[in-house]
Amino acid sequence: MRIFNTLGRSVQDFEPSGSTVKMYVCGPTVYDEVHIGHGRTFVAYDMMSRYFKLKGYDVIRVQNITDIDDKIIKKSNETGKGWEEIVAMYSNSYLESLELLKVKIDLHPRVSQHVKDIIDFVSRLIEKGKAYVAESGSVYFDVDTYDKYGELSNTMKNLWNQGEETIKEKRHSYDFALWKASKPNEPFWESPWGRGRPGWHIECSTMSTRYLGETFDIHGGGMDLIFPHHENERAQSESLIGHPWVKYWVHTAFITIKKEKMSKSLGNIIPLKDALKEWGPSTLRLWFLSSHYRSNVDFSDETMEQAKSSIERFHNALAILRSVLREGNKFYSSQDGIRTFQKVLTMRQRFYQALDDDFDTPSALASIHDLASLIFTEIQQERDFLSAVTAMDLMRDFNQVFGVLDDELESQGKHMNTLVENILEVRKNLREKKMYEASDLIRDALAKSGIKIMDSKEGSTWRLE
Template sequence: MRIFNTLGRSLQPFEPLGSTVKMYVCGPTVYDEVHMGHGRTFVAYDLMSRYLKLRGFNVIRVQNITDIDDKIIKRANDSGKSWEEIVDVYSKSYLEALDSLKVKVDLHPRVSMHINEIISFIEGLIEKGHAYQTSSGSVYFDVDTYRNYGELSNTAKNLWSQGEESVREKKHPYDFALWKASKPNEPFWDSPWGRGRPGWHIECSTMSTRYLGETFDIHGGGMDLIFPHHENERAQSESMLGHPWVKYWVHTAFITIKKEKMSKSLGNIIPLKDIIKKWGASTLRVWFLSSHYRTNVDFSDESMEQAKSSLERFRNAIAVLRSVIKEGNISYSSERGIKTSNKVLSIYQKFLTSMDDDFDTASALASIHELATLVFTEIQESRDFLSSVLAMQVMENFNSVFRVLDEEINANSLSLERIVDNILEVRKTLREKKMYEASDMIRDALMKAGIKIMDSKEGSTWRLE
């Protein structure tokens, strides 16, 4: 496998630090509805974690919720509501959107639940000489104490502006806030520096190391987070820890509308829940994954119609495969059937090769379209059981990663006993023809489904794990 690392801007072999791949993804600041751009990012990292699991890795993914921030406070003040009310409404909406999109996150830490850890992190930076307190009670990171600053984003020093207020009290205009002294009508927590609240960047450094340790494999988010957010996270984390922090920095590209980036100023933001309601979660996932995650993609109804057509084609292919498998004609497989089976395996290898190449979902989907064509042009006519079972297994593996065909995959009404017995007959045929790769693929798939195959000289039996 290869993965594109923003740090160094190159494709690199994927070699995890340990037996479990640890991934941290920057989640939303919950002051408004999450939009399509957020959705693309969430689905991209969901797919990555699912594919890594298909490839045999253990994965733990943490995606935070920023529930205290300037934007939340402003929204609360403008609406006359408390910041807690704002957070509750939009956190609920965000989690509902994830559930609709079948995005699985292992841990969803919230900033407001980790204030003590954040304070401890800041104290450590001060002790090490990387941060300083000002007379106002704010604390800043001293950027000049971290010699690799700007390396992640490839940003020149004259462009290090943080876009923060209170520049006058900083040692350098490009230093950034770790702790913000409280202002009137703002939420606050007590700290060694007085009442205040965390800066944005320190939150993710604290929560990621809290749950994933002092080094982890993948840190992800949208490309708009590379600078200053991820640059600042890396600076303060490595300054605190004294060693490299994240191995692979991964970033998703933007969604545009009529070639313009979505933004509130242009009024072209599309809430995620609205687009799910209009098109359905599976169609939206197909659309998100029809383009490589590092490529900007332009939204249009026409492109959504194409995604809808692709999904329908995959559903029809599964219907054909199910009908052939249900017939259960396993007594004979013609030379044509064997050739078709080899084509299925070749297509699956293309799928894996594409996904191994920096999660190239566009090429991977092309492979599944090729499989659908094979189903419609050869398997539907030949009614070959062997190639049908293999093709169905490829579709199931595809769906375990893309999660767009759950209803169709799970709709098989055949009894478990009949299914497994028929599949064992297929494995027997494969082994007799020395097609061991296909045989092992079926065995491993059954094992993942909780069915253990026991091979012996007398034949194969099975039991539930």
């Protein structure tokens, strides 16, 4: 496998530190609803995690919730609601969206639960001379003590603007806050430097090392986090532990709306929960993964309809595979069947090669579309059992990574399969006796139950709507 490492800006061989791939992904700051840009990031790392598991690795994935931040305090002041109420509301909405998207996180640490760990981290940086306490009680990281600063983001020194308030008590304007002295009407915790709260960047360094150790494999997030957030995380973490911290820095690109970046000022932000309600998780996941994770993708109703049509197409292909498999391996493969089987193997190889190449999901998806075409033509006509078994196996691998066919592949229990197949047999007998009106009544009744019947000269197949 090869993966693009932002540190060095090159595609590199992926060599994890052990049999378990350890991943940390920056989660949301819960002051507002997460949007589809967040959703794309969550699904991208979920896809990576799923593929690692398909390749035989164990995976530990940590994704934090930032529940202490300037934006949360600002929202509290604007709305008159307590900061904890705001955090609870948007955290619950975020977690509900993750569940609907079928994104599973192993650990979901919250900043508010790790303040003691953060204070300890900051204290050790001060002891090593990497940070200093200002008169106000705030603590800052001394950027000049870390000689690799700027390497991750490739940012020159004159552009090291931290986006923080310019305060004279800093040694350098580009130093950044590790601990912020409390102000009136703000949440605070007691510390050796007085009452205050954690800075943004120290949170992720503390929680990631707490759960993944002082060296782990992948640190991810959106490209907008490369500077200053990830640059600062790397600086403070490596300054403390004294050796390289993260092996591969991985970042996802943006979603645009009509070629413009989503922003509140343009009023074009699409909440993730709204998109899930309108399009459903499978369509949304497929759309997210139809573009490479490092490429911007433009949202439109047309592209969503295309993803929806693709899901429908794959469902129809699975229905045909089921019908062939139901017939059983009645005879050895013909020469045509062997050729079809070889084509399926080639598509399987293409699927894995694409994902091995920096998670090239568009190419992997193209191989599955080609497989569907083969199912609609050669496999359906030849009824070759070996080709159908191999194709079904590839469709399951595809779904294990993309997570878009769960309803079709997992929710059809043995009893339901038997029941529908028995009904199809009765309907077949009716059609043979030219009792088409009764046959159509059965078809319509099944449709009302969410079961679609598809008739062809080769026979009848079915799938869930």
